[in-house]
Amino acid sequence: MITLTELTKRFGATTAVDRLSLAITPGRVTGFLGPNGAGKSTTIRMILGLDRPDSGTALVAGRPYRTYRHPLREVGALLDARAVHPGRTARAHLTAMARSNGIPVRRVDEVLDTVGMTEAAGKRAGTLSLGMGQRLGIAGALLGDPGVLIFDEPVNGLDPDGVRWIRELMRSLAAQGRTVFVSSHLMSEVQLTADQLVVIGRGRLLADAPIAEVIAGSSLAAVRVVSPEPAALHRLRDELVARHATVERVGADELLVTGSTVGQVGDLAHHLGVRLHGLSAREASLEQAYLELTGGDLEYAAPTPSSAPGAAERKEAR
Numbered sequence: 001m002i003t004l005t006e007l008t009k010r011f012g013a014t015t016a017v018d019r020l021s022l023a024i025t026p027g028r029v030t031g032f033l034g035p036n037g038a039g040k041s042t043t044i045r046m047i048l049g050l051d052r053p054d055s056g057t058a059l060v061a062g063r064p065y066r067t068y069r070h071p072l073r074e075v076g077a078l079l080d081a082r083a084v085h086p087g088r089t090a091r092a093h094l095t096a097m098a099r100s101n102g103i104p105v106r107r108v109d110e111v112l113d114t115v116g117m118t119e120a121a122g123k124r125a126g127t128l129s130l131g132m133g134q135r136l137g138i139a140g141a142l143l144g145d146p147g148v149l150i151f152d153e154p155v156n157g158l159d160p161d162g163v164r165w166i167r168e169l170m171r172s173l174a175a176q177g178r179t180v181f182v183s184s185h186l187m188s189e190v191q192l193t194a195d196q197l198v199v200i201g202r203g204r205l206l207a208d209a210p211i212a213e214v215i216a217g218s219s220l221a222a223v224r225v226v227s228p229e230p231a232a233l234h235r236l237r238d239e240l241v242a243r244h245a246t247v248e249r250v251g252a253d254e255l256l257v258t259g260s261t262v263g264q265v266g267d268l269a270h271h272l273g274v275r276l277h278g279l280s281a282r283e284a285s286l287e288q289a290y291l292e293l294t295g296g297d298l299e300y301a302a303p304t305p306s307s308a309p310g311a312a313e314r315k316e317a318r
């Protein structure tokens with residue numbers, strides 16, 4: 001469990017993290033999203049005791065990271081996988097980590113096996129490919145068998161096999177009852193991996209909810225209703241509007257409803273005796289929901305290509 005309470009960090013005039021309060025719970029993968037400069041890395045650095053909060057607290061299993069004598073046994077982290085002495089072999093790197101954290105050295109071979117690096121154990125870190133370097137970083141995170149794991153952009157630069165491997169590893173770590181907290185900019189990947197989402201913008205909490213709930217909150221999420229009876233459909237529309245749903249009529253036999261769930265619309269149709277030929281959810285993508293959430297919270301907003309000055313002229317000139 002990771003618990004943040006009113007966590008705040010300023011760099012000069014910039015408030016990088018602004019009174020952030022949340023609990024990241026065990027047994028699931030929590031995705032950590034936000035635009036560039038939103039404060040994700042700063043939050044992670046404070047959890048790991050690498051930055052000091054100006055106010056508020058970040059606790060791992062109830063205590064600040066810095067108060068643990070052997071922190072690697074409590075929390076494993078993958079931050080910058082290249083931060084390894086390039087001349088050391090993978091095994092020597094992990095052995096040094098184990099010794100300084102009171103971890104039995106036999107764990108080194110276990111984690112090398114877990115990350116599929118047994119064959120590459122004797123290679124120098126500086127000669128490892130990006131994917132292998134990432135696996136070594138993950139081996140280090142797993143070394144102390146910690147209950148909490150934090151991965152900052154773990155799939156950056158990996159090939160599809162590596163991406164799938166990390167996804168499955170994170171899911172299995174969560175299934176073992178660990179707390180898995182992972183930051184990413186890849187929405188499709190987060191959608192496949194995470195159960196819970198935490199979204200921040202300009203250091204503030206924008207969402208902390210199950211992924212399905214975040215997606216359902218998008219304005220593009222809707223319920224499609226089809227009925228062969230236009231008059232009955234009209235009645236259904238009036239009742240939905242009275243319940244504060246937004247209803248668009250799409251042809252004589254179809255409605256598109258936002259602000260209600262499939263269950264609510266189905267129950268109401270049943271209650272009103274409206275015969276239905278179709279009732280289905282139109283799902284938004286996580287990317288759409290995310291863009292709506294963070295739209296106003298970009299640190300630096302660039303114009304979209306179509307609204308950039310000169311775009312219209314260029315189109316006309318073609």
Ligand SMILES: Nc1ncnc2c1ncn2[C@@H]1O[C@H](COP(=O)(O)OP(=O)(O)OP(=O)(O)O)[C@@H](O)[C@H]1O
Nearest residue numbers: 011014016034035036037038039040041042043299
């Ligand atoms: N050491 C520092 N000194 C000054 N400003 C900093 C420092 N570290 C971060 N910042 C600022 O704090 C804000 C949050 O940065 P942070 O790196 O935490 O964001 P992020 O969400 O991790 O971004 P990205 O997705 O680009 O990695 C930004 O405005 C950044 O410029």
